[in-house]
Structure formats: C-alpha cells, structure tokens
Amino acid sequence: MKKLLFYFCLTISALIFLYPFLWMISASLAPESEIGNLFALPSSFSLHSYLSMFNKIPIGRAFVNSMIVASSITFGVLLTGSIVGYALSRLQFKGRDLIFYIIIFTMTLPFQITLIPQYIIMVKFGWVDTYLALIAPYMINALSIIMFRQYFKTIPQDLIDAARIDGCGDFRIVFRILWPNSIPAIVTIGIITFMASWNEVLWPLIVIRDESLMTMPQLVTLFAVGGRAESQLGVKLAAAVMLALPIIIVYLFFQKYFIQSMTSTGIKD
Amino acid sequence: MKNRRVKNKLLPYIFVSPYILHFLLFVAFPVLFSIILTFHKWNIISPMEFTGLNNYVRLFKDTIFLKSISNTLIFLVIHIPLQIIVALFIAEILNQNIKFKGFYRSAFFLPVIVSGVVVTMLWQQLYGFDSGLLNRLLTSVGLPKIGWLIDPAMAMPSIAIMATWKNVGLYIILFLVGLQTVPRHYYEAAELEGANHWQKFFKITLPMINPTIFMVVILSTIGGFSLFIEPYIMTGGGPLNSTISAVLYIYKQGFFYYHMGYATTLGLFFAMLILLVVVTQKKFLEKGE
Amino acid sequence: MIIISKILFKVFIPVLLIITTFGCTKNSKSETDLLYWSSNLPEEILFAKYITTEWNENKKTYHIKFQPVPEGQSSEEVILAAVVGKTTPDIYSNMWQGDVEVYGLAGVLIPFDTLEGFWDFINERCDSTTIAEVTSSDGHIYQIPWKINPIMMIYNQNIIKELNLKEVPRTYSEFTSAAKQFQKDSDGDGYVDRWFGYSEVLVTWWQRFFDFYPLYLAASGGAPLIENNKAVFNNEYAVGVFKFLKNLYDNNYFSRERLSTKQDIFLSGVVATRFTGPWEIAHSEKFKPAGFEYGFQNMPVPDNYTGPVYTYCDPKNIVVFNTCINPQLAFNFIKFALSKKNDLKFLELTNQLPRRKGIDENPFYKEYFENNLKMKIFAEQAKYVKGTDINPKLKEVFDLISQEYEACVIYGVKTPEDAVRDAAEAVDLLFLD
Numbered sequence: 001m002k003k004l005l006f007y008f009c010l011t012i013s014a015l016i017f018l019y020p021f022l023w024m025i026s027a028s029l030a031p032e033s034e035i036g037n038l039f040a041l042p043s044s045f046s047l048h049s050y051l052s053m054f055n056k057i058p059i060g061r062a063f064v065n066s067m068i069v070a071s072s073i074t075f076g077v078l079l080t081g082s083i084v085g086y087a088l089s090r091l092q093f094k095g096r097d098l099i100f101y102i103i104i105f106t107m108t109l110p111f112q113i114t115l116i117p118q119y120i121i122m123v124k125f126g127w128v129d130t131y132l133a134l135i136a137p138y139m140i141n142a143l144s145i146i147m148f149r150q151y152f153k154t155i156p157q158d159l160i161d162a163a164r165i166d167g168c169g170d171f172r173i174v175f176r177i178l179w180p181n182s183i184p185a186i187v188t189i190g191i192i193t194f195m196a197s198w199n200e201v202l203w204p205l206i207v208i209r210d211e212s213l214m215t216m217p218q219l220v221t222l223f224a225v226g227g228r229a230e231s232q233l234g235v236k237l238a239a240a241v242m243l244a245l246p247i248i249i250v251y252l253f254f255q256k257y258f259i260q261s262m263t264s265t266g267i268k269d
Numbered sequence: 270m271k272n273r274r275v276k277n278k279l280l281p282y283i284f285v286s287p288y289i290l291h292f293l294l295f296v297a298f299p300v301l302f303s304i305i306l307t308f309h310k311w312n313i314i315s316p317m318e319f320t321g322l323n324n325y326v327r328l329f330k331d332t333i334f335l336k337s338i339s340n341t342l343i344f345l346v347i348h349i350p351l352q353i354i355v356a357l358f359i360a361e362i363l364n365q366n367i368k369f370k371g372f373y374r375s376a377f378f379l380p381v382i383v384s385g386v387v388v389t390m391l392w393q394q395l396y397g398f399d400s401g402l403l404n405r406l407l408t409s410v411g412l413p414k415i416g417w418l419i420d421p422a423m424a425m426p427s428i429a430i431m432a433t434w435k436n437v438g439l440y441i442i443l444f445l446v447g448l449q450t451v452p453r454h455y456y457e458a459a460e461l462e463g464a465n466h467w468q469k470f471f472k473i474t475l476p477m478i479n480p481t482i483f484m485v486v487i488l489s490t491i492g493g494f495s496l497f498i499e500p501y502i503m504t505g506g507g508p509l510n511s512t513i514s515a516v517l518y519i520y521k522q523g524f525f526y527y528h529m530g531y532a533t534t535l536g537l538f539f540a541m542l543i544l545l546v547v548v549t550q551k552k553f554l555e556k557g558e
Numbered sequence: 559m560i561i562i563s564k565i566l567f568k569v570f571i572p573v574l575l576i577i578t579t580f581g582c583t584k585n586s587k588s589e590t591d592l593l594y595w596s597s598n599l600p601e602e603i604l605f606a607k608y609i610t611t612e613w614n615e616n617k618k619t620y621h622i623k624f625q626p627v628p629e630g631q632s633s634e635e636v637i638l639a640a641v642v643g644k645t646t647p648d649i650y651s652n653m654w655q656g657d658v659e660v661y662g663l664a665g666v667l668i669p670f671d672t673l674e675g676f677w678d679f680i681n682e683r684c685d686s687t688t689i690a691e692v693t694s695s696d697g698h699i700y701q702i703p704w705k706i707n708p709i710m711m712i713y714n715q716n717i718i719k720e721l722n723l724k725e726v727p728r729t730y731s732e733f734t735s736a737a738k739q740f741q742k743d744s745d746g747d748g749y750v751d752r753w754f755g756y757s758e759v760l761v762t763w764w765q766r767f768f769d770f771y772p773l774y775l776a777a778s779g780g781a782p783l784i785e786n787n788k789a790v791f792n793n794e795y796a797v798g799v800f801k802f803l804k805n806l807y808d809n810n811y812f813s814r815e816r817l818s819t820k821q822d823i824f825l826s827g828v829v830a831t832r833f834t835g836p837w838e839i840a841h842s843e844k845f846k847p848a849g850f851e852y853g854f855q856n857m858p859v860p861d862n863y864t865g866p867v868y869t870y871c872d873p874k875n876i877v878v879f880n881t882c883i884n885p886q887l888a889f890n891f892i893k894f895a896l897s898k899k900n901d902l903k904f905l906e907l908t909n910q911l912p913r914r915k916g917i918d919e920n921p922f923y924k925e926y927f928e929n930n931l932k933m934k935i936f937a938e939q940a941k942y943v944k945g946t947d948i949n950p951k952l953k954e955v956f957d958l959i960s961q962e963y964e965a966c967v968i969y970g971v972k973t974p975e976d977a978v979r980d981a982a983e984a985v986d987l988l989f990l991d
Contacts, residue, residue: 006362013359014376017434021379023402024391033826036400080287087284099285106296108547110494112516113540116523116533117299117306123313123642129628140291170280199384201498202516206524209636210628217386224390224502232822232845236390244387251382255375258382263442313642314664333961398815399751408747419759419814421969505760508814509969510961526953527638 021244028237035233049234050242056228056235059242061212062219066198069134069215073197074190076139081189082182084140085148086174090160100149107142115206122207133207134215138197143265144189151185152178188261191254195262198247216243307534312527324534334535337515338542340425344514345493347429352489353482356437360444361474374445377438385435389502392431393418396503418504421511428499428512436492440485447481448474483554487547494543515539591623592888597633597652597874598626601908606651608903609895620884622891627652641666641879648882649892651704655692655873656946656953662700663950668878668885669698679893685915691945692875702892703913705904706871707835708939709772711858712842715851717830726855730802733858737811740830753813755806755831756823760816761964763956768833770963771956772870773799776857780868780944784955787989791959792982798860800974803967814968825850833857835872836936840909854935871943873913898922909933911940951988958984 027035028049030042053059087093088100118137127133155178163177179186204218211219220243222228224236251258307324311317328334359377363370380388395402396417404414417427455473464472496514500506506513506521519539523532596606603626610624625647627633633652640646641661653661661667670676676699680689684703692701713726721740727733737754744751757769775781778795806812817823824832825846832838842852856867876896878888894900901912905926911933917923918937927934946952959981966977 003365006365006367009362010359010367010373014373017376017379017438020391020395020402021383024387024394027394037405039402039405080291083284084288087281091281091284093278093281096281099288102292103288106292108544109296109300110491110540110543112495112519112536112543113303114296114299115519115536116529117302118295119523120302120313120529121294121299123639126643128639128643137295140288145288170284195382199386201384201386202520206520209639212628217384220390221386221498221502224386225505233394237394240387240390244383247382247384248379251379255378259374259378259442262381262439263446312660312664314638314661314666399749399813399817408749414749416814418816504816505762507759507761507964509965509971510761524635526957 024237024244025241028234028241030234032232032234035237049232049238052232053235053238053242057219057223057239058211059216059219059239062214062216063242063246065131065213066216068131070194070197072131072135073138074194076135077141077144077193078186078190080140081144081148082152082174082179082186083171084145085152086170086178088145089149089152091170103142103145107146115202119206128207129210129213131213134204134213137203141193144193147185147189147265148182151182155181187257188264191257191261192265195247195258216246303533303537306530307537309530311529313529314527317530320530324531325538327531328534328538333510333513334515334518336510337513337518338539340511340513341494341496341515343425344429344432344496345490347426348432348493349486349489351429351433352437352440353485355433356440356444356485357478359437360441360448361470363441363445364448374442377441379438380435381438383435385498386502388431388435389499392434393503396427396431419508421509424504424508424512428496428503432492432496432499436489443481443485444478447478451477486550486554490547490550491543494539494546591621592649592882592884592891593647594622594624594649594891595627595647595651596624598628599908601910602626602652605904605907608907609900612900613891613894620887622649644881646879646881649876649878649888651876651895652874653701653877654946655701655703655875656949658692658701658875658877659694659948659952660950661877662694662698663696666880667700668880668882668888669694669700670702670878670889671699673886673889675893676889683896683914688913688915688945691948693948695948701875701877702896703945704874704876704896705908705910706873706913706940706943706945707837707910708871708936708943709768709833709835709869710854710856710936710939711831712824712834712838712852712854713831714824714827714829715853716849717827726853727858728856729861729863730798730858731861734802734805734811736830737806738809741809741811750810750813751828753829754811755833756813756817756829757803757833758816759814759964759968761957761960763953763960766956766960766963767870767872769803770796770799770959770967772833772857773802775868775870775944776859777863778868779865780942782947783959784947784949784952784985787949789955789982789985792978795860796978797974800963800966800977802858802860804970804974807968808970824852836909836911836933839932854932856939866942867939868942868944869939871913871940871945873945902926905933911936913940916941954988955985958988 023038023040026041027038029045029047030038031044031046032049034042088096122128122133125132127136159177159181160173163173168176199217200215201217201221204215205221208214208218214222220239223239308319308321309317310320310323363373367373398404398414398416398419401417403417407414416423418424451474455477456469459469459473495516497516497520500512500514500517501520504512506517515535516539519532519535522528522535594606594610596602606624606626610622613622627636627650634654634657637646637650637653637657641664646666658667662669670680680699680702684692688703689699692703693699711726717740718726721736723736727736733754740752740754741750742752743749758765771783774783774791774796777798778793781790781793781795783789783791803812807814813829817828822845823829825842842850846852857869859867876892878885878892882888896912896914901914901917902923904910904912905923909930911917914920917940918927918934923937927937949955962972962977962981962984966972966974972980
C-alpha cells in the first residue's frame with residue numbers, strides 16, 4: 001500500500017518533469033493555430049515551423065560555432081588544468097602554496113565583478129566578434145586545476161618515478177602516465193566544462209554581435225526576445241527544441257557520467 | 270648537468286605559467302581596473318571622465334538597483350527552502366526499495382542538463398495567463414487563473430518555481446547520495462525504541478545529511494545571485510521591476526546605456542554583497558552542525 | 559590516451575588557426591574604395607546592391623564597396639562596437655536619428671554642412687522643420703534624413719463592421735467605447751480573451767515609440783519631450799495620453815499579459831487594433847487568413863482635438879564616419895542614392911517611405927501610390943510626422959518615461975499626474991550630472 005503511494009508520487013513528479021518537454025516538441029510540430037489550446041497531440045504533424053525557422057536564423061551555423069567554442073574550451077581546460085594541476089601536486093617550487101591559495105581565492109570571486117572590465121579587455125584587444133573572445137577567457141578554469149591536483153595526488157609516486165627512470169620528461173608523464181590513470185577526473189571535468197560552455201549565454205551576448213559567430217543559446221535567446229520570429233510561436237519553440245536536442249542526445253547515451261560528474265562537483269551551468 | 274638543473278628549476282614555473290597569465294589578464298587586471306572605473310564616467314566612445322564618488326552616491330539612491338537586490342533576496346527565500354523540501358521528499362522516496370530507480374532519476378535530471386534558455390522559453394508558455402497550460406489546468410478544475418508573470422507579486426515567485434524545477438534534479442541526487450551514507454542500523458535502533466517516521470526523519474536523517482543541505486544552500490545562493498537569462502527572456506525585468514535581477518540591471522546599465530563606470534560600480538558592490546552573504550551563511554551553517 | 563593527445567594536436571591546433579584567420583579577415587577593402595553598410599533587411603540589401611552597382615558602372619571615379627551591416631542583436635550595438643573597435647564603414651545608411659547626437663558630439667561623424675553642395679541638396683529634399691530636427695546642438699548637421707516609417711493605427715476591418723461602428727474610432731472616447739463594446743470572453747471561462755488593442759507591456763525604452771510617444775505627438779501637434787536639456791513634457795497632453803491608456807488597462811480593454819510571446823494576435827483576431835508602421839502591410843499580406851481585411855488610421859487624439867494628426871516616424875538616416883578618407887565623395891554617392899529616381903526604386907523595393915517633402919503629391923511617385931493604396935495613407939501621414947528630439951541622452955529619457963508609464967498606465971499604482979511629473983523630474987535630474 002505504502003509502496004503504491006510511493007510509485008504514484010514518483011510517477012506524478014516524473015510526469016511534471018517530462019511532460020513540458022513533450023508538450024514543447026509536440027507544439028513545435030503542430031499547426032500554428034492549434035498551439036494555444038494544445039494539451040497533448042495536435043491534429044496533424046508538420047515540419048513547417050522547423051523549415052521556416054531554418055530560413056529565418058542560421059541555426060546550423062550557430063551549432064557549428066557552439067561546437068567549436070565548447071570543444072576548444074574543453075580541450076583547453078583539460079590541457080591547462082592537468083599541466084598546472086600536475087605542477088601543483090607533484091613539483092616542488094617556491095610560491096607553490098601562494099599560487100594554490102590564489103586559485104582557491106579566485107574560485108570564490110563572483111563573476112559580476114569582472115564582467116565589464118573583461119569586456120573592455122576584449123574591446124581593446126580587438127577580440128569582440130571573434131571566436132577568441134568566446135574561448136580565451138575560459139581556457140583555464142580554477143576548479144579543473146584543483147580537481148586535477150586532487151586526483152593526481154591519489155596516483156602512486158612509484159608510477160611517476162618508474163617513468164622518470166625510463167627517461168620520461170614531465171610533459172610525457174602528464175599525458176602518458178597520469179592521464180590514462182585519471183579517466184574519471186578527465187570525464188568529469190570534460191563533461192562539466194563542455195556543458196557549462198555549451199549553455200553559456202551572458203558572455204556571448206556581450207562580446208558577439210555578428211550573427212555568423214553567435215552560439216546556439218545566444219541565437220535562440222535573441223530569436224525569442226527579438227522580432228524575427230514574426231510573432232509565430234511555432235518557430236520559436238522549434239528553435240528551442242533544436243537548442244535542447246544535441247545535449248539531450250548526448251545525455252541519453254552518457255547519463256550515468258553526466259549525473260556523476262555534476263553531482264560530484266555540484267555544478268549546474 | 271647545470272643546464273638540466275636550471276631547466277628543472279624553471280620547469281614548474283613554465284607549467285603554471287598559463288594560469289599566471291590567465292590570472293593576471295582575466296582576474297587581477299579586471300579587478301584593479303574595475304576599482305579605477307568606479308570613480309569614472311565612461312561610455313567607451315568618449316574619453317573617461319573622473320567623477321569622484323558620484324557612482325557610489327548614485328548607487329545608494331538608485332531605487333531600481335536596490336529593488337533588484339531585494340528581488341534576488343525574494344528569489345532566494347522562496348527558491349532555497351522549496352528546493353530543499355522537494356529534493357529531500359523525492360530523494361527519500363527514491364531511497365526506498367524502488368524499481369525503475371534509474372528511469373526516475375534520469376527524468377528528474379533532464380531539466381538540469383538542458384539550457385536555461387530552453388527552460389525559460391518553455392515556461393513562458395506554461396505561465397501564459399490567457400492560454401498558458403497551467404492556467405488552463407487550473408480553470409479546468411474550477412480554480413481561478415493565476416497571473417504568473419503579470420502580477421507583480423507573483424512574477425518573482427514564478428521564476429523561483431521554474432528555477433526549482435530546473436535544478437532540483439541535481440539536488441535530488443545529492444541528497445540521495447547523502448541519504449545512502451546514513452547507516453541502516455540507526456533506523457533499526459530507533460524503530461526498536463518505537464520512533465515513528467517523522468521522528469526518525471528529524472532525529473536521524475536530518476542531522477546526518479546536514480552537510481548536503483549546507484552545500485545545497487551555498488550552491489543555490491550563488492546560482493540565485495547570478496540570475497539573468499530567466500528574467501531577460503521571460504519578463505524583461507517587469508512587471509514593475511519585480512523580476513529585475515542585479516545581473517540583468519548591471520547588463521542593462523553596461524550594455525544598453527554604456528554607463529561603464531556605473532555598471533562596474535554596481536558589479537563591484539554586488540560582488541561584495543555576495544561574498545558577505547556566502548561567508549555569513551557558512552558561519553551560520555557551520556555553527557548549526 | 560595517445561589518441562587523445564593526437565586529437566588534441568590534430569584538432570585543436572587547426573581550430574586555433576581557423577580562429578585566428580577568422581579574426582583577421584574582418585575588414586578587407588582597398589584604399590580607393592569607400593565601404594558602405596546598409597541595414598540587413600533583405601529588401602534594403604536589394605536596394606543597396608542596386609544603387610552601388612548603378613554607381614560603380616556609371617561613374618568611374620571611385621568604387622563603392624557594399625556590405626550589409628554585420629547581423630547582430632541590434633544594428634545600434636553593431637555600430638557602437640565598430641566605433642569602439644575603429645572598424646566603422648565610410649557610409650552607414652540605417653542610423654536611428656536619436657543615436658546620431660551621441661556620435662556627433664563624440665566627434666566620430668563628419669558634419670555634412672562642411673561639404674560642398676550640401677545646402678542645395680538638403681533644401682531641395684527637406685522642409686525647414688525636418689532640417690531643424692536633424693541639426694545637432696552644436697549647430698552642425700551630422701546626418702541626412704533618409705527614410706521613415708510613421709506609426710499609425712492598424713485595424714481589423716471585419717471587427718469594425720461586426721461592431722456596427724459608423725467609422726473607425728478617431729478620438730479617445732470613440733476608441734474607449736469601441737473597446738468596451740468589443741471586449742469579450744469568447745470561450746466562457748470567466749476571463750476576457752478579446753481586447754480592442756494591444757501595446758507591448760515591456761518596459762524597454764523603445765517600446766514607447768509604439769504607444770506613448772506617437773500618442774503624445776498626436777495630442778500635442780508634434781510637441782517636443784525635451785528642450786535645452788530640460789523635460790518639457792509635464793503637460794496636459796502627456797497626462798491625457800497616460801489617462802487614456804490607463805483607463806484601457808484598468809478596464810482590461812488592453813491586456814496586461816505579454817501577448818507578443820504568443821501567436822500573431824492581430825491576424826488571429828484576438829485584438830482589433832494595434833499601433834504600428836508600414837512594415838505591417840507586407841507582414842499581413844504574408845500571414846493573413848482568408849477573408850481578413852484591414853486598414854490604417856491616424857493615432858487616436860483627445861476628443862477636443864482639431865487639426866492635422868501628428869505621429870512618430872521612426873526616422874533612419876545616413877551618416878559618414880570620420881574614418882572616411884574622402885567625405886565629399888561619400889556625400890556625392892549619398893546624393894546619387896537619394897535622387898528622385900532612386901527614391902522611387904527604394905519605395906518599390908522596400909515599401910518604406912523616403913523622407914522627402916511632398917512625396918504624396920509629387921507626380922513622379924503618383925503611379926506607385928496608386929498601385930499601393932495602403933502606402934499612400936502613410937505618405938499622406940508623412941506630412942505630419944516628427945522624429946526625435948536632439949539629445950545625447952534620449953534612450954535614458956525614454957527609459958525613465960517608460961518606467962513611469964508601466965507603473966501608471968499598465969499597473970495603475972500611480973496617478974497620471976504623479977507619473978508624468980515624476981518622469982519629468984527624473985529626466986531633469988539626468989541632465990544635472
């Protein structure tokens with residue numbers, strides 16, 4: 001009896017979380033005139049909203065931009081995070097603790113403080129309306145350094161010593177010895193970095209004005225608030241579906257990793 | 270050999286140099302520059318103009334900015350307890366011996382991974398007054414419609430509800446992890462002493478998962494302070510500035526009106542406020558443990 | 559892991575290379591060309607292409623290179639970014655009149671009055687009020703009046719018939735009583751779902767171009783909002799507009815909900831009127847359901863109002879940036895682009911009005927207006943339009959008015975008198991620092 005109540009509660013809540021998405025997909029496929037009264041399925045399905053949305057905004061281009069930006073940032077963060085994390089965990093040098101504390105401190109620094117000066121730097125560098133503005137400020141991430149540092153600390157020193165005897169340099173040690181032994185950390189950092197940069201929208205809104213360089217969330221946001229949808233609701237929802245789709249597909253395949261990564265860091269987006 | 274030693278001494282610095290560079294360029298310089306900017310008036314295209322403490326004076330008289338801070342607080346006051354209660358409730362059920370746990374977990378987690386832009390566009394439709402899904406549901410069971418986004422008293426709570434829907438999946442999992450660390454025999458012992466479900470919850474579960482609650486509070490607070498895209502898309506800050514968030518207001522001042530000096534002042538002040546709140550929370554919550 | 563590091567170097571490095579090349583290919587123009595940016599509306603691109611080709615083929619002196627303004631959030635932001643990054647074009651043809659003063663005073667625009675042949679040109683094209691409207695506070699003229707889109711009231715002809723109205727409402731009372739008559743709850747759920755009109759409820763400053771500002775100009779016969787850095791709108795006209803609109807919202811004849819996030823409310827008959835510009839013609843023709851009929855009418859005026867009805871015209875003008883090496887040549891091109899013949903071409907291609915005096919009576923354009931009767935209404939309205947006051951803080955002024963507008967008109971938490979007075983005081987404060 002109690003069990004039944006549990007299942008009832010869970011199913012209702014699951015419905016609350018899933019139904020809006022299903023409604024959105026259904027509405028994006030419905031004829032424009034039916035969206036206002038739609039509960040479940042429309043009388044007929046059509047791709048009209050999608051076709052007209054593709055005509056109005058360069059969403060394909062935006063997808064490519066988002067891919068370029070998010071993967072560059074992810075690669076960059078993995079690369080720099082592991083190198084700096086290695087130095088902090090395995091090398092002895094003056095100022096190591098100082099740097100560590102600076103990293104911890106910057107993690108607590110709210111972004112609101114640096115938002116405008118960072119924009120001005122972009123302007124002065126002439127990076128506004130280039131990929132550099134989207135990528136460069138995010139190439140290094142304090143959290144990933146700390147995570148790599150913590151993870152590398154758990155790897156036995158013997159492994160590194162053995163590699164050194166074999167004549168490995170430090171770069172080789174990081175990428176040939178430590179990386180293969182740090183898959184969980186790499187996956188976690190990779191997923192959260194990719195997700196965060198894929199979903200970022202405030203920064204692109206500030207530094208990108210050229211439509212051909214816009215990322216997907218930015219383009220869809222401007223489409224939602226701007227006039228280009230010509231007051232057609234279906235095309236807006238179609239754009240929203242297109243924005244949600246890539247990450248949902250990836251999520252369906254790797255949900256275990258997603259959930260693990262995000263709960264282990266507590267990071268949303 | 271000597272060469273090698275010099276190289277070995279230098280090497281760590283080469284390794285940390287990307288971080289140093291990044292820190293100087295994107296953290297240290299912006300922070301220093303922003304302090305300078307707060308004493309200036311600057312629209313980027315004309316030369317900077319020194320205005321002393323004008324920006325600070327203006328800030329304390331700026332009713333919209335003060336409103337944006339109180340809006341943020343309203344958001345947090347609704348969002349945090351709601352988040353914790355809902356997440357704990359669902360996590361408690363999931364922690365029982367339940368089938369299809371994986372399915373439920375994935376369902377709750379879905380909004381977490383989807384962009385806030387999508388969630389906001391979607392909820393904008395759900396919240397529609399005349400033909401929104403929620404109001405159609407309400408009227409179909411004979412209840413009055415709610416002015417989700419058009420009633421100034423309701424708009425921020427509506428955004429807080431939406432934000433809860435979006436994030437709660439993450440916290441369900443966090444709580445689930447926390448609940449699983451509570452040893453079974455604690456409950457068994459309590460049952461022997463005749464404790465009921467609520468007593469067990471308040472006497473055993475709650476104290477045991479305190480660290481998780483602590484984490485949820487801090488994370489939600491930081492998230493709440495960065496509220497931007499939701500009001501940007503949904504309400505533009507209205508009605509009657511009831512949903513304007515501090516970040517949205519800073520964005521408007523900076524990138525609508527190009528009041529760079531003033532916007533920076535707001536940013537600096539707001540950042541200090543965030544640090545203050547988070548530090549106080551930490552102190553307070555750690556004491557509670 | 560070897561694979562990953564391989565990917566790193568095989569993918570990452572090329573990506574970086576691509577980025578750097580993209581970053582550098584932004585402005586490519588040879589020294590002898592002049593770069594011309596138009597807006598990025600498809601119709602305007604057609605027109606810009608047409609005139610640049612015409613020019614380049616017939617006049618061999620120098621070349622005009624045309625490019626639409628890089629598409630972005632708004633063209634204003636793109637221009638600002640270009641000014642900041644010193645990547646401005648030589649000629650830009652879509653500058654909102656209210657923005658020119660900021661750039662003019664910041665010294666990034668060429669004053670046309672210093673160029674040869676300017677006065678002859680401008681006196682032939684514009685009447686004295688228009689010239690005064692575009693003259694900067696420093697006495698120079700930094701812009702050439704180009705095109706306008708006057709704001710008028712569009713109405714659903716079928717609904718007007720349905721309501722048995724003798725004529726389309728002209729005054730506040732006529733409008734209000736028609737609104738009362740039309741308001742209804744069509745699905746019987748106890749809530750109004752048909753409103754006589756709708757105006758955007760967002761507080762964004764430029765939304766007031768479509769309600770408060772044209773109504774204010776209509777009521778006052780084209781009075782200014784600001785003069786010599788002082789608010790001059792604390793008067794019966796502004797208060798009257800606030801009262802008129804507030805009453806509509808108070809009685810739910812206008813909806814407080816943001817209906818614009820839904821389907822097209824005018825074409826689906828949810829509202830009977832809107833305040834809008836000539837672009838609505840093309841939009842309606844494209845999306846209207848079968849049997850749908852509509853027309854345009856002046857903005858509503860106070861009951862005792864007599865005389866011509868003014869409105870706001872959303873003027874977009876042409877400017878030359880100071881990065882231009884040969885402003886005189888740029889001006890000559892502009893003269894060509896705005897010739898009588900090319901203005902006609904512009905009308906035909908874009909369905910927007912050139913800001914040229916007497917365009918509705920000029921025989922040269924007669925045929926076009928006979929074929930486009932709805933455009934003729936706008937051409938006639940064009941005699942009684944106003945652009946913007948000359949002031950570098952115009953956006954802030956509209957923002958302050960909009961804040962009070964929302965509090966009073968939409969949410970009724972303030973009386974019209976208080977709201978207008980508070981807005982005027984706030985504007986005056988703005989000019990103190």
